[in-house]
Amino acid sequence: MMSFQHIRNATSVLTLNGKKLLIDPMLSDVGELPPVPFTRTLRRNPLTPLPVPLQYFDDMDAVLLTHRHFDHLDKKALSVLNKTMPVLCQPEDEAFLRAAGFVHIHPIASSLEWNGIRIERIPGRHAPGFAARLLGPVSGYVLSTPNEGSIYIAGDCILTPAIEETFRQYQPNVAVLNTPRAQMLLGTIITMTAEDIVRIADLAPNTRLIAVHMDAISHCTFKRRHLRAFLQERLLAHKVDVPEDGELLTLE
Numbered sequence: 001m002m003s004f005q006h007i008r009n010a011t012s013v014l015t016l017n018g019k020k021l022l023i024d025p026m027l028s029d030v031g032e033l034p035p036v037p038f039t040r041t042l043r044r045n046p047l048t049p050l051p052v053p054l055q056y057f058d059d060m061d062a063v064l065l066t067h068r069h070f071d072h073l074d075k076k077a078l079s080v081l082n083k084t085m086p087v088l089c090q091p092e093d094e095a096f097l098r099a100a101g102f103v104h105i106h107p108i109a110s111s112l113e114w115n116g117i118r119i120e121r122i123p124g125r126h127a128p129g130f131a132a133r134l135l136g137p138v139s140g141y142v143l144s145t146p147n148e149g150s151i152y153i154a155g156d157c158i159l160t161p162a163i164e165e166t167f168r169q170y171q172p173n174v175a176v177l178n179t180p181r182a183q184m185l186l187g188t189i190i191t192m193t194a195e196d197i198v199r200i201a202d203l204a205p206n207t208r209l210i211a212v213h214m215d216a217i218s219h220c221t222f223k224r225r226h227l228r229a230f231l232q233e234r235l236l237a238h239k240v241d242v243p244e245d246g247e248l249l250t251l252e
Contacts, residue, residue: 006243024072039219051246066155124157149173178213180220
């Protein structure tokens with residue numbers, strides 16, 4: 001049975017086909033990371049503690065990496081994770097991961113079959129315009145099995161026509177959306193927003209949505225409490241899970 005445990009920020013554990021995939025591991029303690037550059041805040045990160053001990057991540061079968069910004073792959077993760085654990089990633093991150101000591105790296109150009117799971121990479125944009133080049137490449141992934149269905153890990157992708165087409169094409173059973181309305185210095189939005197959830201709910205009415213990446217990083221302006229109130233107003237609270245840190249969701 002598929003399950004999804006939200007750890008913190010974009011870090012989660014997806015269990016699919018009996019395998020545990022650690023998504024975007026940021027494992028530092030409160031304040032161990034610097035402020036996010038090119039933003040309006042000088043607060044150190046993360047803002048919230050891990051809800052589980054570091055030893056919890058010893059029992060993972062692979063890492064799934066959407067991109068390597070420090071709030072998705074940090075120095076603590078690089079130091080404590082088993083370097084023999086497979087890492088599934090976008091091709092642009094292979095050289096960095098190899099230099100970091102990982103030995104089983106699986107760059108996904110378009111798709112990959114791994115332990116009975118089909119993984120299709122969905123290239124995205126982290127921001128509009130020039131900011132996208134500044135922030136570098138980012139990807140999402142659609143993972144599926146014949147028996148447990150499909151889940152779309154959207155990553156730090158803004159909602160573009162290409163991402164909208166992904167929802168139309170795949171109609172995933174579940175989609176995990178990073179929706180903190182993160183902002184850069186001049187106000188550029190570099191993640192999805194609450195309004196994007198409304199659009200996606202319309203595009204994929206049968207998809208269960210999970211909203212994450214809130215409350216833990218200083219440039220993320222939209223909090224869980226804000227999103228829950230917004231969803232109540234839009235009559236979408238029944239359709240969107242907004243899990244707390246450490247919360248486990250069973251995805252039937």
